[in-house]
Amino acid sequence: MAIVIIGAGIGGLSAAIRLAAAGERVIVLEQNGHVGGKMSELALDGFRWDTGPSVITMRGVFEELFAAAGRKFEDYVTLLPLDPLTRYFYPDGAVLDATSDVAQMMQRIEAIAPGDAAGYRDYLAYAARIHRITGPVFIYDQPPTIRRILRTPLRDMPAVDPLRTMDDAIRSFVRSPHLRQMLGRFATYVGGNPFASPATLNVIADVELSGGVWYPRGGVYAIARAFERLARELGVDIVTDARVEGIDVEAGRVTGVRLHNGDRIPAEAIIANVDVATVYERLLPRAVVAPARLRRLVRAEPSCSGFLLLLGIEGEHPGLAHHNIFFSSDYRREFDDIFQRGIPPDEPTVYVSITSKSDPEHAPAGHENWFVMVTAPAYDDRYDWSVNAADYRERVLARLASFGLDVRGQIRVERLLTPLDLERMTGARRGALYGQSSNDRFSALRRPHNRASDVRGLYFAGGTAHPGGGVPMVTLSGKVAAGMVLEDLRP
Ligand SMILES: Cc1cc2nc3c(=O)[nH]c(=O)nc-3n(C[C@H](O)[C@H](O)[C@H](O)COP(=O)(O)OP(=O)(O)OC[C@H]3O[C@@H](n4cnc5c(N)ncnc54)[C@H](O)[C@@H]3O)c2cc1C
Numbered sequence: 001m002a003i004v005i006i007g008a009g010i011g012g013l014s015a016a017i018r019l020a021a022a023g024e025r026v027i028v029l030e031q032n033g034h035v036g037g038k039m040s041e042l043a044l045d046g047f048r049w050d051t052g053p054s055v056i057t058m059r060g061v062f063e064e065l066f067a068a069a070g071r072k073f074e075d076y077v078t079l080l081p082l083d084p085l086t087r088y089f090y091p092d093g094a095v096l097d098a099t100s101d102v103a104q105m106m107q108r109i110e111a112i113a114p115g116d117a118a119g120y121r122d123y124l125a126y127a128a129r130i131h132r133i134t135g136p137v138f139i140y141d142q143p144p145t146i147r148r149i150l151r152t153p154l155r156d157m158p159a160v161d162p163l164r165t166m167d168d169a170i171r172s173f174v175r176s177p178h179l180r181q182m183l184g185r186f187a188t189y190v191g192g193n194p195f196a197s198p199a200t201l202n203v204i205a206d207v208e209l210s211g212g213v214w215y216p217r218g219g220v221y222a223i224a225r226a227f228e229r230l231a232r233e234l235g236v237d238i239v240t241d242a243r244v245e246g247i248d249v250e251a252g253r254v255t256g257v258r259l260h261n262g263d264r265i266p267a268e269a270i271i272a273n274v275d276v277a278t279v280y281e282r283l284l285p286r287a288v289v290a291p292a293r294l295r296r297l298v299r300a301e302p303s304c305s306g307f308l309l310l311l312g313i314e315g316e317h318p319g320l321a322h323h324n325i326f327f328s329s330d331y332r333r334e335f336d337d338i339f340q341r342g343i344p345p346d347e348p349t350v351y352v353s354i355t356s357k358s359d360p361e362h363a364p365a366g367h368e369n370w371f372v373m374v375t376a377p378a379y380d381d382r383y384d385w386s387v388n389a390a391d392y393r394e395r396v397l398a399r400l401a402s403f404g405l406d407v408r409g410q411i412r413v414e415r416l417l418t419p420l421d422l423e424r425m426t427g428a429r430r431g432a433l434y435g436q437s438s439n440d441r442f443s444a445l446r447r448p449h450n451r452a453s454d455v456r457g458l459y460f461a462g463g464t465a466h467p468g469g470g471v472p473m474v475t476l477s478g479k480v481a482a483g484m485v486l487e488d489l490r491p
Pocket of ligand 1: 009012244427
């Protein structure tokens with residue numbers, strides 16, 4: 001009998017590779033016609049965009065996965081280091097090119113935030129310390145347990161900094177509003193709010209500012225392609241256009257899955273690379289689901305979503321880098337809009353990623369492929385995208401125009417994606433990009449574990465399970481889930 005994986009997102013493929021490398025027979029069932037899930041791409045009229053993740057960090061996670069299968073990641077994907085990591089534009093005209101070269105970064109900081117360079121260096125050391133201490137408990141291994149947390153030496157506990165917010169901690173290191181905004185932005189990498197998330201999440205700054213940002217030659221989707229290729233080489237059976245409609249459970253243990261076409265596939269174990277709440281709500285038999293657990297999962301606060309414009313732009317903009325951020329003038333109000341008022345920000349911070357800066361063939365000569373994204377709330381009835389999307393598009397383009405980038409007359413091709421579209425395209429509940437919210441200090445403890453506690457033989461890999469969302473994280477999630485399957489089946 002095989003181990004069945006439902007979903008060929010990055011977490012599902014990562015688990016498949018681990019299990020196949022360990023000699024297991026693995027079948028991956030994917031409802032779409034292609035693999036990758038939220039990591040996807042679109043080509044239109046000579047332009048090509050990644051439609052999901054654009055910022056890739058933690059290259060070691062991918063290298064380790066391929067090494068576990070006896071391969072070299074670099075034989076499958078060419079990762080180009082990006083410098084600047086990101087170009088930050090501020091409403092007062094200041095521009096900051098972030099780099100992981102600390103000495104150079106300190107010089108650049110002195111130019112726009114005199115007196116803050118040393119505070120920045122101390123902040124980096126603080127973030128690196130959080131990474132060192134929390135990594136083994138919260139990121140790189142099985143879900144945290146109280147017992148494992150208590151094993152953290154007492155002297156290290158304050159360094160984890162769970163009681164302050166991210167913003168409080170940042171303020172204690174640097175005075176410049178420019179730097180505070182830049183460092184607070186890392187909360188959005190897990191769909192969170194820097195004014196509410198625990199300071200522990202400053203770990204993300206270490207990952208990017210010290211670890212670097214990478215661009216896979218050909219587009220971020222090259223990672224999904226590489227995972228698929230390796231999985232197939234290892235003998236994984238990947239079936240696309242195969243929607244799982246139900247998981248069969250007998251005497252408290254999974255026995256197989258049922259497909260949309262009526263086929264049944266028996267399974268020794270099942271890893272769901274599907275939103276955990278959706279598994280409980282739609283795939284498991286009602287009789288095995290405790291109503292309280294389902295309620296908890298369905299009502300959990302989601303991380304944020306996004307509003308996307310994929311633009312084919314005529315003309316070239318030498319002043320822009322591969323990744324660009326155009327900051328709002330009131331960051332706190334922006335996050336209040338998103339997380340308290342449930343509306344997309346009135347004055348948004350706008351992110352523009354242009355892969356044709358690194359891969360010119362992603363746009364026709366003399367053109368650029370802009371991926372424009374604004375952080376938006378996971379949708380609910382407080383904001384009607386079906387009515388407001390066109391107006392909001394105008395607001396985002398006007399915001400870019402206020403930075404001297406009025407491209408409204410240069411758009412040759414366009415696709416607009418709202419949180420509703422993201423839910424439809426990716427299955428993410430309410431369009432949330434990174435699973436449950438990380439906005440309180442217990443989020444990491446509340447995140448669903450990778451082994452179901454109530455159904456034997458059922459496991460979870462992906463952004464809604466430990467250790468959370470983001471491409472490297474879900475790759476690790478697949479590792480943890482596969483490890484648990486092997487622990488249970490072949491002790
Ligand atoms: C617009 C956007 C921007 C992002 N930016 C970044 C970024 O810059 N950096 C970063 O690291 N991360 C980013 N992310 C997040 C990142 O893409 C996700 O965390 C990650 O790709 C999720 O992987 P996953 O393993 O959870 O699977 P998913 O991508 O959620 O895939 C799950 C798969 O399961 C399939 N499936 C679901 N139900 C069934 C069923 N019943 N039967 C069969 N198949 C099923 C789906 O079709 C899908 O293919 C972004 C996401 C989006 C959408």
